[in-house]
Amino acid sequence: MVAKITYYLAIMLIIGVIIGLVIGINIPRGVAPTETITVTVTTTVPQPTVGPLSIAVIYVTPIEEPWNKALHMAMMWAQENLGIKYTYVEKISEADVDRVIRSYVDAGYRIIFPHSWGYWSTTIRVASEFPNILFCQGSGPTDQPWPNNVVLYDYYIQDAAYLAGYVAGLITQTNKVGVITAFPVADVNNLVNAFIKGAKDANPKVTPYIIYIESWFDPTKAKAAALSLIAEGVDVIYSERFGVEYAADEHYKSTGKRVYVVGNIVNQNEAAPDVVIGSVVWDLRPFVSYIITNYMAGTLKGGIINWTMKEGWSRFVWNFKLLEKGVIPPEVFTKVSIIEQKLITGEIKVEQVWEDPRKIWLTGT
Amino acid sequence: MKVFFKIIKWREKLGVLNVLASILAVGIGMAILVLSLYMCQINISLGLQTIYAGSLGRYNSISETLLRATILALISYGLIISFTAGVWNIGAEGQYIMGAIASTIVCLTLGNILGYFLIPLAMIISVIIGAAWALIPGLLLVKLNINEVLTTLMMNYIAQYILSWLVTGPLQDKTSMFPESPYIPKQAFLPRIIPIYRLNYVSLILLILLAPLIHIVLGKTWFGLSLKILGSSKRTARYAGINVNRTIIISIVISGALAGLAGALEIMGVQYKLRPGIVQGYGYTGIVITLVGNLHPYGALLASVLMASLINGISETCQLFQIPIGLAQILQGIFLITVISLRFLFRFLIEKYSKVYGE
Amino acid sequence: MSKMEIPFLVYLFKDAIWLMTPLFFAAISEMLVEKSGVLNLSLEGIMLISAFTAFAITLQFQNPYLGFLIGSLSGILINIFFYVLFQLIGISQTLAGLSLTIFASGLTFFLFRMMIGYAISPTPPLLKNTIGELAIPYLSDLPFIGIIFFRQNLFAYLLIPLLFFFYIIDNSQIGLKIKTIGEEPAMADSLGIDVYKYRLILIIIQGFLCGAAGSILTTSIYNTFLDNITAGLGFIAITMVILGGWNPIKTFISCFLFGFIYALQFRIQMLGFTWLPYQFTLSLPYVATIIFLVLFGRRYKPPSSLGKTYKRIK
C-alpha cells in the first residue's frame, strides 16, 4: 500500500515537474505588475444615463448585510434628495472588482464606492490610473499611500458603541453582557472595546462575554451563538453581527423574559421591537451628502474620514417603543442622554482601541 | 421530425449529434438570456451590446474573460480525462482549493529564497497537492469500492474548511481586517502580457497548449484509448487487458493535478493572496463546461471562453442595468440540463430509430 | 462554572435539537430514497427553492403555515422534475442533481432580488408571522427536561414521530421491498415490485420532506430569506445519511451530533478554548464519514444500485 502510494506520488511528481518546468521557466518574464501606468480606455458601452451625477457602489455581499445596508440606505436617500443617479452591484468577489470598477468608469460613473476592505489594493491601483474619478473606499489600512482621489472611510462608530455599552451596563440584571461579533480584527475590536468600556464605566461589576462567529454575515450562526449566550445568563447582547435579534425575540416569546439586544450599523429596532433596546447606527447620509456637495463644488479632498458623533456620523438610536412601555426606566434614558451630550461636545472622548478585546477584558476572569 | 430521422440515417454518428446538442443547449441558454433581459425591461440590443462589451469588447474585458476562461478550462481539461474514464470526479472544487493553498504556502515561505524557480516550484507543489487530494477518493474507489461521487463531494467541504482555517489562522495577514493571507511576493506574480491587465503568459499558454495536448492524448494514444474503453465498460477494459485500477487512479489523479494547477494560477495570476473569495464554484462550472464541451478539449476550450464571457458579460449587464446577479448561474444550470438532456435524447433516438446492420 | 453547569448542558441540548431539525427532515428523506437506489444530490437546490417559495408565500399572505405548505409542495415539484430528468430522459442522477442545485442557487437569488428589489428597510425583509417556539403546557415547566424537550419549535416535536415513522417503514414489508429495489432492481421488478412506482412515490415523499426542511429555514428559523440560505445543509444531510449507515436511528444520532457540535462551537469559545478552530469541529462530519467509510467499508456499504437508474429491458 505504502509502496503504491509512493509510486503514485512519484508519477504525480514527474507530471508536476514536467508541467512546471516546461511552463514556468521558459517563459519570458514580463514586467511585474505596476500600479501607476495610465492608459486611455476606449468606451464601447453606451452611457446608460445622462444628466445627474452617477455614483456606483460595489458590495462584496448581498445588500441585506448591515454593513452594506448602511451605505445603500444613504445612497437611496441621496438619490431621492440630492438628485444623483445611484447604481450598485452586489456579490462581487475581490478578484473581479478590478473589472467592475473599470466598466463603471467606462460607463461614465464619476464617483465609485468600493465598499469592502478586500477591495483596497485594487482601489489604490485603479485610482492612480483614473485621477479624474473619485473613489470612496470603505475601510482599508490607514498606513498605505492613498492617491489624492481616494476618500477612505470606515465604521469608526466607537462613541455610539460606548453609549450602547453604557446602556447595557445600566440595565443588566445579571451583570453579564455579551457581544456577538465577526472576527478579532482592528475595526471590529474598536467597537467591541468601546462597548465593553461603556458597560464597565456604567457598572464596574459587568462581566463581558464575547463570541466570534467567524463570518461577516451569517444570521443562523449569530442566532445559535446568541442562544448559547442567553443560556449562560447574559441579558444584554451587542449584536455586532446581525442575527441575535431572532434569538432574543424567540426567547422572549417562549419564556416572556427579555434579553436586550443592541443592534449595530443600521437601525435594527424593527427586527424585534420587543427586545431590541436600541441600535448603534452608522449614519452615512451626512457623509454621502458631504461627498456629493463638495464634489460638485470642486472642494473635495481625498484622505481619511475620521468623524464622530458630532458630525452625525454615528448615533445611538433608542427603541422608543420600549421606552414608552416603560420597560426601560426613564432614569436610564436621562443618564444616558447626559453622557450622549458630553460625547457630542467632546467632554468625553472614546479612544480607538485596536487590540483584541479578549486580551483586554477577559484576562483574570 | 422526419428530417431529423433522415439526418440520423444520413450520418450514423453520435459525435455530430452531440456537438449539435451542445450548440442547441447554448442556443436555448441564449434564448433564455434574451427572455430574461426582456423580462427585466431592458432594451435587448443594448443588453446584448453590454454583454459583449463586458466580455470581449474591450482590452480589459478580453483579458479578464480569458483569464477566467483559462482557470475554468484547466479544470475542465482534467475533468475530461476522468469523465472519459467514467470516473465522476465532482471534487475539482476541492482539488482547486488545495492547489491554491499549496501555491500560496510555497510562495509565502520560500518567496525570498528561490527567485526564478519560485513559480515553477509553486506550480509543481500545487499540482502534486491537487493530485494527492484526488488520489484519496481514487484509492477509496479502487480499494474499497466506495462511490467516488460521495467522497469527492465531501472532500470539497473538507478543503473549504481547511482554507477557511488557514486564512483565519496560520496564514492570516495580521494587519488585515479580512480573513486573508498576505500578498505573495512580487516575483511569484505570473508575468503579464500587458502589464496593466492581469492576463498572463502562463495561463494563456496553458489554455492554448493543453487543449491539443489533451486531444492527442485522448484521440491518438493507447492510453487515451484505454480511458475510452474503461469509460465505456469496465468489463471490456478488463477483457482487453487494461489495468483497470491503475487507469482509474491515473485518470482521477490527472484531473486533480490540473485542478490544482488551476488553483495555483488563480493565486499567482489573479488574486495574489489566499482568501475565501477564491472559492467561486469553479469546480462545478468546470463540470458544466466539460459536458457542454462534449468531453472534448476543443469543445471545453470554446465552452470555457463562452462561459467566462457570459459570467463577465452578464455581470457587467447586471451592474449597469441593476438586474439581480445570479443570472449567470441560472444559465449554467440551464446549459447543463439542456445539454445532457439533448445528448441522451439523441442517443435514445439513434438507438430506437436507426438501422441495425446485419439483420 | 460549576453553578452554571446544568443550565449550560440543558441549553446545549435544546440548541442541538433546534439546529438538527431541518437537517433531519432532509436527511431522513434522503435515506429512504437512497435505500431505493436513487442518489439525489439536488437536496440543496430543493431546499433553496422551497425556502424561497415558503418565504414568498408567507410574505404575500402573512400565513406561515400556508407558506410552509406551499414551500413543501414546491419541493415535490422540483423533485418530480429531478425524477423526469434521470428516469425519463436518462441523465445520470449525479449530474441531474448537481445541475438542479446550480440552477436553484442562481434562480432563488435572482427571484428574491426581483421580488424585494431596492428594499430600504434597515433589516432584511422579515416575516411578521412565523412558526415559532411552542411551549407545551405543564410539561414545559418540568426542570431541565421541560426546557430541552418541551420548549421547542413546532417542527422539533415532529422529529420523533418522523423518526418513528421512518423506523417503522424501514422495518416493514414496504421497507423490505424498497431495500430490494435498491439492491437488485431487476430482481425486484421480476418479482412484481414496480420499481418505477416505488421510486416515484419515494421521490414525492422526499420532495415534500426536503421542501419542508427548506421551508422550516425561512418560516421558522431565519424568518427571512437570504442568499444561499441553506449554506450546504443539503450536502451535510447527504453526509449524515452515509454516516448513519442508511439506518434511521443512526442517521438521527448523527444529525443530533452535528447539531450538538454546531451548538458546542460557540460554547467552546465562551469557555475560553480558543485554540480549537471552529473549522475543525465543522468539518468533523465529513472527515468522520470518510474515516468511517475507510474503516468500516463493509458496514457502510451503500445500496448496491445507488445512483444507477434502472431501465426495464423489454
Add this chain to the structure above:
Amino acid sequence: MANSDDKILLQTINISKTYPGGIRALDKVSFELKEGEIHALLGENGAGKTTLIKILSGILHPDEGKILYNGVEVAFKNPLDAMSLGIGVVHQHPLLIPNFNVYENLKLYATIIRQRLKIEELTNLLKIFKVEKSVLDKKIADLPSSIRQKIEILKVLLFKPKVLFLDEPTSALTPIEVEELFNILKDLKEEKKSIVFVTHKIKEALKISDRITILRRGKKIATLENKGNLQEDVLATLIVGDTTLKAVSEKVEGLPRNASDEHVLVVEDLHARDDLGIYRLKGFNMKLRRGEILAIVGVAGNGQKELVECLTGLRRFDKGNIRYFNSIYTHIVDFCDVVRKYKVSYITDDRIHTGIARDLDFLTNIMLRDICIEGRGIFIDKKYFVKRAKEMIAKYDIKAPHEKILVNQLSGGNIQKLIVARELEVKPSIIIAEQPTQGLDVKTTIFVRSLLLSAKGDTSILLITYDLEEALSLADRIIIMYDGKNVAEHSSKDIDLKRLSLEMLSGVT
C-alpha cells in the same frame, strides 16, 4: 409410485419460445406433471430446461402454446401469478439478495407471496436442513454457496407450494447433502406434492424421479417411466442425440490435422475457487500442441469459466501452474504481458458486455486487442487501423457501412464476426475461444467455424464449448471436463459417442 391414472396437475401444450437474437429455446414442447410425482427434466445445456421452468413460473412468457393448471388455462403475467397458484421455484442461481441477511430474504419472499413467515416452521426446516439458527442474521454474501442453495430451497419449501420446481438444485451441494435433499423430496412426495427436478446428471435423475422427460435443443425427445430399468447409456444417447454423429463426418477435410509435439500452452494441476470461495477447479491438466484445435467439452458449471479466467489473468489460482510456451506462471498478474509476448487472443462468450466497448465506434473496437500488443508505445497509428478496418469489413463480410459506425448499431452476429476478426487479425499463436458460436444463426456459425479452422496451423486454438457437436466438428482432440477435472481425452478420429456423453454427463470414465 405414481400411476398413469393420477390427476394431471400442470400441463403445457406446444409451448414455444424464441429469444431475441433468434435462438429458439423451446420448440412445441408439451409436458405434463402429475400430482404427487417427482418428474425429472433431463438435457444438455441449452436444451431448454431452464426456459421451460421460467415459463412455468411466470418469469418468461411463451410465444405460443398453452399452460393448463388443474385443467384450466392460465396465463402468468409475472411470477406472482404463478406463486399465488402454489408454484414454488428453486432457481439454479439462488434469487437471494446478497446484501440482505437470510431472515430478510425470507421475509421478502413472504412479503411478495403475501404470506406470513411462521417461525416454528422455519426452525423446524432449519433443523431438517441441518442449518444453524445463527445463520439467519448473516448476510447472504457472507455464506458459502451450499448454505445459500439450502436457503433457496428452504425459502420455497417454507410456504408449502403445491408444485415445486428445482432447477439444478444439487450443483452446490456435497453428495451427503444431496442425499438429505432427496429424503426431503421423498417426504414431500408423500404429502402429494408435485416436484419437477431439473438436472443434467443422469444418475440423480434415475435415483429420485418417477418419470423422466428428455429435452434436446428445445424439443422434447421422450418421456420415460422410471421403474428402475432404465440404462444410463440409453439415456445419454437420447440426451446427446444422433445428429452429433453426423457432424463428425461433415468436418472440413484437407486441413492439417497432425500437429507438432511442441506444447504451447500447458496447464498443470490447476486449483481455483469461484467468487464464493468454492473450489471449481480441482486439479485440471491440459496440454495444447502447436497448430491443433483442442476442445474442452463439458456441461456448464464444471469449471470452464474459472479455467478461462485463470488463463486470461482475471482470476487467481491457488495451486498448480500455467505455462505459455516457455514461461511458467504460478499466477498471472498481467495478462497483457502474456498477450504481448506470445500473441494470445481471447474470444469471450459474453460478446455484448465484455467483448466490445458498446458506446464506441467500430474502429476503436478493432484496436482493443492491440492495446496489449502495441500499447506499450505511445501513439496509435490511426491510418494503419483505418486500412485494417476496411480490409476486415471486406474480408470477414462484416455488414458495416463504414469504420466509424457505432458498434451497438451492429447485429449480434456481426459483432461476433467483429470479435473473431479482431482476435484473428493480430496473427495470434494461441486463441482461447469460449463458445464462439453461441447464439448465432446457422450461416454465421458455419462462417465462424470455418474461420477458426482456417486459422489452425499457425495458430493453436483452445476451444471451450458446451456444445458437443461443435467440438466434434472442429477439434483435433477433445478433453472432457467434469467437476473441475479433466476426466477423459479423445482424439477426434475415434469417437465413441455413447462413452463421450456418459463421461460428460456423469464423469464416469
